Amino acid sequence: MAEPLKAIYNEAFLTAFAERVRRQWAAFDADRFCESVLGDGWESLELKGRIRRIARSLGAALPAEYPAALAILEEIADECRGFPYLFFPEFVACYGLNDWDRSIRALERFTALSSAEFAVRPFIRRDPERMMAQMRKWAGHPDEHVRRLASEGCRPRLPWAEALPEFRRDPEPIIPILDRLKADPSAYVRKSVANNLNDISKDHPQRVLELAKMWYGRNERTDSVLRHGLRSLIRRAAHPEALALFGLSPDAGLSVEVETWDARPRELAIGGSVAVRYAVRHRGEEAAKLRLELAVDYPRAGGRSFRKLFKLAERTVEGGGRLAGERRHAFADLSTRRHLPGVHKLALLVNGREAAAVDVILSREGTEA
Template identity: 40%
Template sequence: METFKERYSEHFLQRFVEIVHEHTDDFDERLFHEQVYRNDWQELAFKQRIRRISEALTAALPLPYEQAVQLLMQIAPQCRGVEYLFFPDYVELNGLDHVELSMKALEVLTVYSSAEFAVRPFILQYPIGMLRQMNIWAQDDNEHVRRLASEGFRPRLPWSFQLKPFIADPEPTLAVLEQLKRDSSLYVRKSVANHLNDIAKDHPERIAEIARQWYGQHLYTDWIVKHGCRTLLKQDHPQVMKLFGYVASETVTISNLQIGAQTVPIGGEIDISFILHNEEDIPQNVRIDYEMQFMKANGQQAPKRFRWVSRDFAPGQHEMRKKHSFKLITTRKYYAGQHHIHLYVNGVQVGEVSFEVTDAR
């Protein structure tokens, strides 16, 4: 499978050069390629390649910033997709002293790629002005611009630096998210939920309060609240669990918790199964999670909670099965040794099984 960084092929970059040449003669193609491919290009990660290309574009396009950014806005409709994140990165790299024009540019460019990363240095340098801009974007007709109002200000946005002032005090951005809590766009609602989930990691009680205030107002808002409280749900936050109806019940029980094998090699997968019993005569709302106790390099264990399912279960017995993969991924390293699975039903641990993870065959 092609990685993000591999999308910057010679063919892709040559096509970009051709697009630029369609709009201006003030572009040094030779210098652009020299700057892109210098030194360690093959070793650069995706975001590092974005910056390398925006630096090469800066060198090869000897126009004043005002003219260059107008050119990028002009050709942006021909340059759509995540590969063109170097357009807003060009603004980040060159436009911090041209705030008004840069905001206009990012508003345009975010529609075709995304300005969520490029806007963040402006937030740190001009926090008051950028909060005003966030309020303006939150009212925009375009879903991509409204999403930028939330996504760009996420305090813990992946692949970017943290916005520590808004980690310390999230109230200014919460006031803006209030405007987006019934947004008709799922694209925007996902961002608002992720923003709330970011805040919940530092201010759990504040997000629990927001959840109580927002929940039950609108179908769209309910989805945002539930998705935005996923970290609190994994932590079995009592007020949030109660809000969504996940309460402990003596009439919801499990039996026959087991795994498919006592050993699993790194790169393999393990089967988990059990029987859920609803002993009531009516459906019951049930959230099922399991916590994997992963072995670390130092021999200690680190827990990570995974969601299994959350829904109404009819009266009677329900066979539950799931596979957990130990395939190698970039975000987690596996170590051989004993692992444990703790099963949770509505926030209460109801069972445990153990198995051995072995080195890959």
Template identity: 40%
Template sequence: MAKVKEIYSEEFIERLADALHNSASSFNSENFYAAVYRDDWDDLEFKQRVRRLSTAMYETLPEEYEETLPILKEVATEFQGLSGIIFPDYVEQFGVKNWNASMHALEHFTKFSTSEFAIRAFLMADEDKMLKKMFQWSNDKNEHVRRLASEGCRPRLPWGQSLPSFKKNPMPLIPLLMNLIRDESLYVRKSVANNLNDITKAHPEVVINMVRNEFGKDERTDWILRHASRTLLKQANKEALALFGYEANELTQVRNLKLEDTNVAIGEALTYSFQIIAKGITKVRIEYAIDFVKKSEKRTRKIFKISETDLREGQIKTYTRSQSFQNMTTRTHYPGVHTISILINGAEKTRCDFKVN
């Protein structure tokens, strides 16, 4: 499996150098390559390569910041997607003191890639001023700009600098997020939901109150609030479960939890099945949990959603699922006795041990 850092391949860097030269005739490709390919290039991870490339552009393009931005704006249109974050990174490094030009640049770059990481430096520099700008962006006709308004101020953005102020007090974010709560774009709604989910990590009451006040008024809002509450639901937060109709009850029984094999090799998958029997009309959130063995030989639980459904009295439903034990960059597997559990509305109903070899 290719690593994300390999986005910045030799081919990419040659293409970038050619584009920069076409836009700025004084650009020296050989100097650019020398600035990029230092002895440690192969060892650099993704974000380190981003920073190396943006720094190399700084070292080989005009010294005047506002003279360089038009060059980067033109070139950025050719490098869409994740690889294009090198251009906002340039702004993050060298443009914090040049507010107006940087705002125009980040707004432009995010339409082709994303400025969600770069914008955080500006929030740290002047939170109030940046929030006002982001509120303006939340009304923009372009969905990428509206998403930047939400994604850029996430308190706990993966790969991004955390925002301690909003982790401590997320309330300044609420007017901006409420302005996007019915956004027509799923791309934007996902971002709003992720921002609110970040908030649940330290301030669950903020999102619970929002669910209490807003759920059921609009389909788009309902989708956001449900997705925003996923951590609370996995944590079996009683208030969140109740607000979505998942009351604790004894109307469901789980039986016949069977494993295809109780011995699983690392790299293979655990296949299992079980049945749910409804004793009455009920709404259920069905999850499974794996108690993974860690390197320290202690165990840690990870919960995965299976389904949300309504059951009628006497209904029997059978589920068959698989859990991969392939090693990934986000999870390494270790040998030992693991446990799988079936959860209904946050309550464990049955469990079974198996061995990972």
């Protein structure tokens, strides 16, 4: 079973980091810092809780004056790159809200070393107009990491992040940033723009469709952003306008006959995989563009479930034509998705409509069938 992501913050990591700080600032009490981090309740903390604990423990062990403490972190920042060092921008969010200019410069630097998407949100909540003006400036920054921050940091539904209910009610402050970045040369940035659009579409589908109609067909990069950004409207809602934008008719699914939809084995252990086989025939007379997707319903505690979709194929099929293939789907635990034993529904979607389904059963021990 995959180790949870939060496990990166172990005693060895913390000790090595504390020594790095102590080399920069001799008065740093490395033992006190580690004891504070690993104290009561540490084992029960999830990833974000651990990041916050480390940032707070740094605040207690570094100089009391924020500028002096931040300067120490800035001196060692180039040695602290990658996901584990998300507690650098978290430190800024915890202690720097009243030192705006210094904190903004620090976030701009730290985001290129790890990511500051979570840390900018308290600044947005504190002063939305001022912070969004800053993020519009960041949208024109030469560093792709900073440009991505401009989009990612203001996503209305950013996972694991502090909520921004004002942007769920009214996303208009976000639109100029997305407009500027919609054809960005960096795929890293464009993916964030698409995810932001997808967030907005869940509360304001018509606004996103308006933008899509204005932007589509002018730039290949933007078209790709829109295809990904409208995925919830296409997949979950089978929204006719969204489908039509990409040449997908919801009615085409009605003329499709499912010849094969199967998954083997039907019983397996968590960590295993199934082979999914599909074949459909288009019974209409005219050619139609078909998008086939695998929808997996993952059970959750309390009897709920979560559906995730995986693209199988997208192709124009002539009248009477056939579309078939096979893919493997893994049920391995990930840092972002843990599997529970039980029935998992695997459905075939044709242009957003469910056309067939089979169940597979996951167990902790597993029985291959």
